[in-house]
Amino acid sequence: MLLLALDTATPAVTVALHDGRDVVASFSQVDARRHGELLLPAVDRVLADAGVKLDAVTGIVVGTGPGPYTGLRVGLMTADTFGLALGIPVHGMCTLDGLAYAADPGEGPFVVATDARRKEVYWARYENSRTRTGEPAVDRPADIAEQVKGLPAVGAGALLYPDTFPDAREPEYVSAAALASLAAERIGAGVELPAPRPLYLRRPDAQVPKNYKVVTPK
Amino acid sequence: MADEPLVLGIETSCDETGVGIVRGTTLLADAIASSVDEHARFGGVVPEVASRAHLEAMVPTIERALKDAGVSARDLDGIAVTAGPGLAGALLVGVSAAKAYAYALGKPLYGVNHLASHICVDQLEHGALPEPTMALLVSGGHSSLLLSSDITSDVRPMGATIDDAAGEAFDKIARVLNLGFPGGPVIDRYAREGDPSAIAFPRGLTGPRDPAYDFSFSGLKTAVARWIEAKRAAGEEVPVRDVAASFQEAVVDVLTRKAVRACKDEGVDHLMIGGGVAANSRLRALAQERCEAAGIRLRVPRPKLCTDNGAMVAALGAEMVARNRAASSWDLSADSSLPVTDPHVPGHDHVHEVSKENLYS
Numbered sequence: 001m002l003l004l005a006l007d008t009a010t011p012a013v014t015v016a017l018h019d020g021r022d023v024v025a026s027f028s029q030v031d032a033r034r035h036g037e038l039l040l041p042a043v044d045r046v047l048a049d050a051g052v053k054l055d056a057v058t059g060i061v062v063g064t065g066p067g068p069y070t071g072l073r074v075g076l077m078t079a080d081t082f083g084l085a086l087g088i089p090v091h092g093m094c095t096l097d098g099l100a101y102a103a104d105p106g107e108g109p110f111v112v113a114t115d116a117r118r119k120e121v122y123w124a125r126y127e128n129s130r131t132r133t134g135e136p137a138v139d140r141p142a143d144i145a146e147q148v149k150g151l152p153a154v155g156a157g158a159l160l161y162p163d164t165f166p167d168a169r170e171p172e173y174v175s176a177a178a179l180a181s182l183a184a185e186r187i188g189a190g191v192e193l194p195a196p197r198p199l200y201l202r203r204p205d206a207q208v209p210k211n212y213k214v215v216t217p218k
Numbered sequence: 219m220a221d222e223p224l225v226l227g228i229e230t231s232c233d234e235t236g237v238g239i240v241r242g243t244t245l246l247a248d249a250i251a252s253s254v255d256e257h258a259r260f261g262g263v264v265p266e267v268a269s270r271a272h273l274e275a276m277v278p279t280i281e282r283a284l285k286d287a288g289v290s291a292r293d294l295d296g297i298a299v300t301a302g303p304g305l306a307g308a309l310l311v312g313v314s315a316a317k318a319y320a321y322a323l324g325k326p327l328y329g330v331n332h333l334a335s336h337i338c339v340d341q342l343e344h345g346a347l348p349e350p351t352m353a354l355l356v357s358g359g360h361s362s363l364l365l366s367s368d369i370t371s372d373v374r375p376m377g378a379t380i381d382d383a384a385g386e387a388f389d390k391i392a393r394v395l396n397l398g399f400p401g402g403p404v405i406d407r408y409a410r411e412g413d414p415s416a417i418a419f420p421r422g423l424t425g426p427r428d429p430a431y432d433f434s435f436s437g438l439k440t441a442v443a444r445w446i447e448a449k450r451a452a453g454e455e456v457p458v459r460d461v462a463a464s465f466q467e468a469v470v471d472v473l474t475r476k477a478v479r480a481c482k483d484e485g486v487d488h489l490m491i492g493g494g495v496a497a498n499s500r501l502r503a504l505a506q507e508r509c510e511a512a513g514i515r516l517r518v519p520r521p522k523l524c525t526d527n528g529a530m531v532a533a534l535g536a537e538m539v540a541r542n543r544a545a546s547s548w549d550l551s552a553d554s555s556l557p558v559t560d561p562h563v564p565g566h567d568h569v570h571e572v573s574k575e576n577l578y579s
């Protein structure tokens with residue numbers, strides 16, 4: 001097994017390669033505005049570090065968010081197209097699950113929260129680092145304060161809103177290494193991973209911008 | 219001719235997910251998935267809706283194009299993609315797909331200009347572009363007069379709209395007349411049964427001191443809307459066919475007049491018309507008439523090649539390969555305001571070299 005994992009649902013552009021036992025190479029770079037530019041060179045670098053070519057990869061794992069859409073789609077589109085070109089399966093993995101897996105919140109339940117912008121967080125509750133309870137959601141921190149009260153929380157969304165998440169901890173962003181490890185664990189246990197469908201959680205903003213479709217540079 | 223470059227092109231600058239395959243100047247496949255119906259109720263293209271649809275449609279559309287063309291991805295000589303201009307989020311989906319596809323297949327990547335592609339697509343219909351070529355590009359997104367002596371390296375803007383694109387005016391007037399979205403085809407249909415000289419609507423920027431090759435459709439749009447509203451306010455029935463015909467005549471009169479003038483002034487004996495509005499029957503007829511009178515040869519691709527599609531991107535990509543233009547780098551980005559003067563986005567060579575080595579050495 002050689003899994004290529006990538007995630008662009010948080011400000012990190014992150015790529016990792018996992019051989020079924022260990023992460024053999026990984027690379028992350030934080031730049032929320034340049035996912036589109038950075039992802040392919042990051043893949044190239046990880047493959048070079050591991051000394052393998054892309055066609056040695058047997059499966060792709062991609063973070064399905066939730067995350068800001070424009071960046072999120074870079075990872076999903078790249079994963080889908082790799083899958084098409086190489087004829088290998090593409091698996092989806094909730095980005096928050098990757099963060100939970102990498103977290104070390106001690107005993108008991110905890111929360112993962114990432115920045116959803118517009119003063120909201122994407123979040124989910126976890127029983128432990130491998131078990132999510134319920135579906136991810138997007139909410140204003142103040143509106144979920146009761147539900148997360150007393151729980152440790154990880155992720156940039158938790159660190160951003162200390163009033164709601166007084167016990168906030170690292171890591172801020174997901175790492176593809178964690179996604180890959182979790183995916184390898186699940187595949188090894190015979191669990192079928194979901195299809196790579198984006199978790200948008202919000203409807204698209206439906207207003208047509210003024211001067212829509214104007215693409216000629218002034 | 220098997221030695222001509224076989225190129226796959228991806229287009230996602232607006233609401234069409236287009237994947238085309240060409241061999242040199244021969245069209246092999248032109249697969250399209252459109253999200254236009256999802257935008258109709260908003261009266262215009264909603265960028266986030268378009269971006270989501272591109273992500274969904276991309277892989278099936280690539281598969282369909284390969285099947286239609288009867289070629290294997292392994293045999294491609296390059297992957298071309300619209301790098302801009304267009305909607306930023308929509309472009310990024312296509313650029314991400316093209317980069318991943320080119321990288322996985324070990325093929326060179328060509329980020330190309332959407333407007334230059336609109337011109338180059340005519341090679342698939344009428345053979346190699348004459349050099350120089352004057353091009354009138356008219357759609358919901360652009361209204362430009364461009365002069366190109368080499369479509370891979372030299373595109374010069376002669377004029378452009380200073381406000382709305384011609385296609386936008388069609389959409390707006392269709393909305394005012396309650397005819398739905400998109401407005402171009404439906405206005406064209408009603409206009410055929412109307413009198414183009416029934417109402418004298420204004421011709422923007424046609425005064426002696428106005429810029430010779432620039433366009434303006436905002437004033438026309440307002441004038442037509444006011445005329446309709448006045449009729450309604452007076453309790454009179456709006457003569458939809460005459461309004462459509464008179465409005466359309468005002469648009470195509472200015473477009474063709476300025477295009478022919480630009481050809482004459484520059485001594486160019488070929489005019490190509492592209493973009494979605496080039497499907498308009500009256501624009502085609504009047505352009506034909508005026509070009510004939512002026513001794514200019516008119517080239518207009520069939521309507522399906524005029525609207526946004528992947529074949530036009532593949533056509534320009536094939537030309538980049540044929541003329542040995544530099545490929546793009548793996549860090550190619552989508553540029554929503556890519557200048558028309560950049561027909562492609564050449565990379566910094568070393569990135570490509572290194573990557574190729576890692577992949578297929």
Ligand SMILES: [Zn+2]
Pocket residue numbers: 332336357359493494525526
């Ligand atoms: Zn266009």
